Amino acid sequence: MTVLEPFGARLRRAMDERGPLCVGIDPHASLLLDWGLNDDVAGLERFSRTVVEALAGRVAVMKPQSAFYERFGSRGVAVLEKTVQEAREAGTLVVMDAKRGDIGSTMAAYAAAFLEKGAPLFSDALTVSPYLGYGSLQPAVDLARESGAGLFVLALTSNPEGGQVQHAVREDGLNVGAAMLAYLAAENAGERPMGSFGAVVGATLGDLSSYDLDINGPLLAPGVGAQGATPADLRGVFGAALGNVVPNVSRGVLRHGPELIALRDSSDRFADEIRAAVAAT
Numbered sequence: 001m002t003v004l005e006p007f008g009a010r011l012r013r014a015m016d017e018r019g020p021l022c023v024g025i026d027p028h029a030s031l032l033l034d035w036g037l038n039d040d041v042a043g044l045e046r047f048s049r050t051v052v053e054a055l056a057g058r059v060a061v062m063k064p065q066s067a068f069y070e071r072f073g074s075r076g077v078a079v080l081e082k083t084v085q086e087a088r089e090a091g092t093l094v095v096m097d098a099k100r101g102d103i104g105s106t107m108a109a110y111a112a113a114f115l116e117k118g119a120p121l122f123s124d125a126l127t128v129s130p131y132l133g134y135g136s137l138q139p140a141v142d143l144a145r146e147s148g149a150g151l152f153v154l155a156l157t158s159n160p161e162g163g164q165v166q167h168a169v170r171e172d173g174l175n176v177g178a179a180m181l182a183y184l185a186a187e188n189a190g191e192r193p194m195g196s197f198g199a200v201v202g203a204t205l206g207d208l209s210s211y212d213l214d215i216n217g218p219l220l221a222p223g224v225g226a227q228g229a230t231p232a233d234l235r236g237v238f239g240a241a242l243g244n245v246v247p248n249v250s251r252g253v254l255r256h257g258p259e260l261i262a263l264r265d266s267s268d269r270f271a272d273e274i275r276a277a278v279a280a281t
């Protein structure tokens with residue numbers, strides 16, 4: 001089996017070549033119906049195929065949301081496997097959005113499911129939750145390093161309730177979200193061009209200048225589009241860290257389907273606006 005270059009290096013190159021946009025593959029039941037599809041496995045498959053055909057190889061990253069596949073059981077998961085494989089074959093990096101997080105011994109099994117080379121759901125990176133303690137993620141960190149994969153750790157999430165946990169202040173004076181960023185900076189120390197251990201930081205959160213976002217790794221930024229953030233907001237949120245931001249848009253692009261050309265136009269528009277926001281000083 002070929003050895004993969006570390007995720008951080010592969011992601012940096014893809015961002016430089018195609019721009020940093022990540023398009024989320026979120027087959028909501030309502031979107032399937034809007035696209036004239038049934039809310040069933042055949043609809044799920046057609047939807048996923050269409051998004052991959054329209055955008056894989058065009059955008060740097062795609063992020064399938066596992067829950068929408070799991071809700072159909074094993075046949076849905078089979079569609080997820082195919083979707084990941086087809087997007088990767090087309091040359092797009094795949095971040096599996098499964099938000100896994102467990103005690104260390106079973107975290108190792110989740111890591112094996114998504115980050116072990118040759119696993120049916122192997123993905124370039126996985127979203128993980130550190131709220132059983134950052135240290136509980138160690139098996140996933142270790143396997144990601146071995147496989148050339150990456151992680152995106154939920155640090156400051158885009159939803160309004162996130163602050164209930166993430167703004168809690170620890171004994172050392174750091175709030176929980178800031179502490180997650182600090183763990184990731186340590187993970188990525190010395191890596192060039194950047195490390196493989198990213199943070200999820202919502203684009204909806206307003207000015208984050210009180211946080212040290214310089215983690216020498218990617219910042220996955222959901223919230224652009226349907227959740228109300230715009231590409232023009234990104235500089236105000238991320239400041240000098242904007243060069244490492246991977247903005248995610250799911251419904252904002254997907255609502256333009258099912259025509260391939262309309263999906264591509266929408267994705268290109270977001271990509272252009274994001275590029276302009278990154279370039280502006």
Ligand SMILES: O=C(O)c1cc(=O)[nH]c(=O)n1[C@@H]1O[C@H](COP(=O)(O)O)[C@@H](O)[C@H]1O
Nearest residue numbers: 065127157158159200222226227249250251
């Ligand atoms: O990890 C994520 O991707 C994520 C974290 C977060 O803080 N907020 C957030 O919206 N997401 C995901 O990003 C996607 C956002 O979708 P849209 O709101 O349709 O663009 C969904 O798949 C969410 O689960």
